[in-house]
Amino acid sequence: xxxxxxxxxxxxxxGDIEQALTMLAWGDPSVxxxxxxxxxxxxxxxxxxxxxxxxxxxxxxxxxxxxxxxxDGEHEGVVNQMDLWRSGDQFVWIMPQDAKVALLQMRExxxxxxxxxxx
Amino acid sequence: xxxxxxxxxYRLLSTDPQMRAxxxxxxxxxxxxxxxxxxxxxxxxxxxxKRPDTITxxxxxxxxxxxxxxxxxPRCPGEATTCCTRAxxxxxxxxxxxxxxxxxxxxxxGRAVAARPPAPPTMADGADHDENRAFTVLVS
Numbered sequence: 001x002x003x004x005x006x007x008x009x010x011x012x013x014x015g016d017i018e019q020a021l022t023m024l025a026w027g028d029p030s031v032x033x034x035x036x037x038x039x040x041x042x043x044x045x046x047x048x049x050x051x052x053x054x055x056x057x058x059x060x061x062x063x064x065x066x067x068x069x070x071x072d073g074e075h076e077g078v079v080n081q082m083d084l085w086r087s088g089d090q091f092v093w094i095m096p097q098d099a100k101v102a103l104l105q106m107r108e109x110x111x112x113x114x115x116x117x118x119x
Numbered sequence: 120x121x122x123x124x125x126x127x128x129y130r131l132l133s134t135d136p137q138m139r140a141x142x143x144x145x146x147x148x149x150x151x152x153x154x155x156x157x158x159x160x161x162x163x164x165x166x167x168x169k170r171p172d173t174i175t176x177x178x179x180x181x182x183x184x185x186x187x188x189x190x191x192x193p194r195c196p197g198e199a200t201t202c203c204t205r206a207x208x209x210x211x212x213x214x215x216x217x218x219x220x221x222x223x224x225x226x227x228x229g230r231a232v233a234a235r236p237p238a239p240p241t242m243a244d245g246a247d248h249d250e251n252r253a254f255t256v257l258v259s
Contacts, residue, residue: 018176025178045174052167052175060163062177063146066133067169092177094167099174 017043017110018091025055038106042113046102064094128153142166 020041024031031037032053038045045051056062095103131138142149146164151157157164167175 021176022178026181048172050170050173052173053178054165054167054175055178056180057163057165058180059161060165062165062167063142063150064167064169065139065142066129067171068136068139069133091179094169094175094177095173096169096171098171103174 017041017107020110020114021053022091025053029055041110042117043106043110045106049099049102067096124154143168 017038021037024037024040031040032055034040034053035051036045037053038051054062093103132142133139138149138153141152143166146166147157150164167177169175
């Protein structure tokens with residue numbers, strides 16, 4: 001692969017997993033229901049993690065709610081609020097803090113694969 | 120309505136299984152029941168649950184009929200995924216900060232970050248697809 005991702009107009013999906021996943025989901029709506037969607041991009045989801053894909057609808061507002069806790073006290077002071085929103089054309093990742101490293105690894109895995117094999 | 124009302128709702132959704140179940144079953148009705156009303160209009164509300172074992176990817180809305188798909192994504196340099204601090208201030212990477220046209224913002228929770236790239240390219244149909252290439256990360 002030469003140049004920067006996106007240099008070639010035909011390189012849709014090159015470089016960024018966000019771009020590739022978007023193109024995949026736009027082209028094949030069944031991806032949303034496929035728990036192994038990322039495998040189509042050559043990316044492995046770490047054991048113990050689920051991967052959920054949603055394609056935004058223009059008539060929909062999204063409400064992200066926090067994880068359910070069984071112990072009220074420990075998390076009583078934690079407020080991580082996101083009001084109703086619609087990002088429209090933005091790609092959004094939603095995950096627990098602990099999964100952040102896993103996402104970074106998956107993004108890196110995709111980049112490395114594209115660099116070696118192409119999109 | 121004070122912000123505490125929203126914060127309390129958020130806390131209850133974490134700790135009250137019944138309230139959580141009702142919201143998941145019928146979001147608009149549950150929000151109306153708690154807050155007294157919701158904005159009228161023809162729209163849906165979809166709940167995305169944060170779960171300790173789940174990464175959710177929310178894909179942009181597909182282009183409408185007659186609108187060409189973008190050919191390439193302009194990118195902000197740097198990694199937006201590392202930009203937000205728990206204190207709510209944006210710890211913007213130097214690369215992003217130096218890039219004209221790029222901006223990174225944090226939500227008031229301090230954990231939502233959005234990176235917006237420079238001006239997008241003009242598409243084949245002449246339409247600009249602003250924000251198409253940005254992505255947002257919400258962590259908790």
